[in-house]
Amino acid sequence: MNDQQPNRIHSAVQLLTERALATLQHFLHVEAISGIVLLVAAAAALLWVNSPFAHSYHDLWNLPITLRLGEFVFVRSVHFWINDALMTVFFLVVGMEMRREIHEGALSRLDQAILPVLAACGGVIVPALIYLGFNSVAGRSHGWAIPTATDIAFAVGVLALLGRSIPSNVRVFLLALAIIDDIIAVLIIALFFSGGLEPSGFVVAASGVLLALALQRLGFGSALAYVVPAFIVWAGFLIAGVHPTLAGVVLGLITPVRSTGPETVPPVVRVEAALHPWVAYAIMPLFALANAGVDLRGIEFGGGAQFVALGIGLALCVGKPIGVIGATWLAVRFGGCRLAADVSWAGVCLIGLLAGIGFTMSVFIATLAFTDDKLLDAAKFGVLVGSLISVTFGLGWGAEYAQRQRNAQS
Template identity: 80%
Template sequence: MNDQLPGRDLSRTKPLFARALTTLQQFLHVEAVSGVVLLVAAAAALLWVNSPFAQSYHDLWNLPVPLRLGEFTFERSLHFWINDALMTVFFLVVGLEIRRESYEGALSRFDQAILPVLAACGGVVVPALIYLSFNAAAGRDQGWAIPTATDIAFAVGVLALLGKSIPGNIRVFLLALAIIDDIIAVLIIALFYAGGLDPGGFAVAAFGVLMALGFQRCGFGSAYAYVVPAFIVWAGFLMAGVHPTLAGVVLGLITPVRSANPEIGPPVIRVETALHPWVAYGIMPIFALANAGVSFKGMDLAGGAQFVTLGVALALCVGKPIGVIGATWLAVRTGWCRLAPGVTWDGICLIGLLAGIGFTMSIFIAMLAFTDDRLLDAAKLGVLFGSLISVTLGLGWGAEYAQRRRREIGD
């Protein structure tokens, strides 16, 4: 009789465990929670870097972390491994979502898919012009590209805070726009702030892509089989002088959307589902903690530096929405493009406001644009202010939009 007791207890435990596991899985897939985690991590970084323990913040992210393969050693800072390696997984998930939507979703039609491209171009040109209107003077004009890039991780995280009332196609539009935005930013860096691109690196990346496609053709279903080609693509982009995280986008875009075995689902969906909680609750908060630390100590905004701050901030929170919304309206008005199902002009306004969140790429460009620490600090302050204003406006507009959507659905 006693031998039956454990089994009886186990039978009672199994349903409880199953319910707990289901609840945990639902929690992990609620993007609104991930948005809160992301913003908490960003706030923690700001508090940390402006506290008496600020030096420990910088020491942590500058900690050298070596990668050893036999006799080969590749050593970079912890900050590099987070921004240039770990974030590749985030971009992979972004690429997978774009791939899925381009196959049977909001980007499956050309007149819908080209719209984020035109919107991104408007969101690059207008902010640059606004910045230059305040900073045409020699020296300060080098920062014209700082407000041209959208921070995908933060923009998507803020959008997630608004919950499921926001149509999925708006998220897809924002993702596509932000990716194109970053590609344009990378090209700007290569053409105006770097010594050029290395063709040899692109050849290495192309070899990695061909290897991945070959594995697909041979029917390799295990994700582990693609680690080596993924690393080759990443290393190739790094060698070429392109931000290596774009390797994730490339690999996501070539992931199959059909499955040889219908019972297990398409690879593009399986991989995205598996990686989503890791990205939402691990990679993105770590990224925020490592990059949101902007120190206010010792800033000197005299001698024209104040115009750098003003120009960057206004270009992000005003120029980005005007550029994105204006280019979208013009493209739809002329009949070149059309909005995807579920995407309204209220939604386009929300996308435009969230596109003003610059942060990482903007700060990265600022570090390339200015050798003067005073101007660099001023630019970082402008990025922070412009991004915070964009977050506030985006959340305010988005909350009102989500409320209207819920009323419409309820009616």
């Protein structure tokens, strides 16, 4: 009997490890392919808006969609429903990623989390300072947060193009860094890009959260049961003046991480796995198609718009690598941190370069930061150029790094 107990424990640990690795591999596979889909959607938007059919691009996203509930009528454009409603599902998956990583992943232990956390902080602070160095004046300074985020799908997609010679721990470091970047971006949106707050909205949102927790307590396992409380939380945030997409983060963070009843897979894993392909292959590309359309013929770089584009571009392709690599070096040199096995400084440099790819979240923050179309177009242009340069540098350095890895293994 005593001999069987350790065997059972070993088998359980092995099963959990294999399940975690399978989840990570599936996540990386989806992200890698979706990065290509995102690129195609962004390219399509650019071609469309710079073609003779540009008017149809703008007309499509400005079409009104009406929601009727009895006498209640809510009319918003297609653009609103994509950016403020569908992107809530994107943030729901982000929230679930955070919840899972805090429970059993890269953020579950302080000694594991501290290095990517510090690296991510460096990758937020330095780009923000570079941007403000060009845009400290009122009106343009609101864009300081645009170059602080990393696009997980694009970054992991570029890393996948480099092949299997890249050590797995480098991929994990990049993934942890990008997730922490998302957490910081969510906090920035909540703190700096919300309007005048209406207390009654928070009461509505809290009632939705309590309803979701009550359904969990009662054992409701169907995702459909949580549509109503999710809508209540979303509507509450909208009423409160907080960006409604943050409802997704809140709901993701309260998703159970332990299996209940006959289910062997925890709800946070099951729901995330179900939603992730929809987010990666439909919602994010649709967001890119609706937001990446920058009329390059009509960009006006007067009135400070040129400094917005320049500040964002340099912050992404220069500030991000300096911040990530510099913070990592300081943490290892003076903070008592250690690089994981198989993560060399060449690998850290690759991570820093890829961290400069800031498409989805950067464009999203730009839509919140600027209401002036001229500044918004300049910001999007800066994001596109900075991200493209980061992709180029990342692929160039990564190809050299991958070749070194193959030579070392042969």
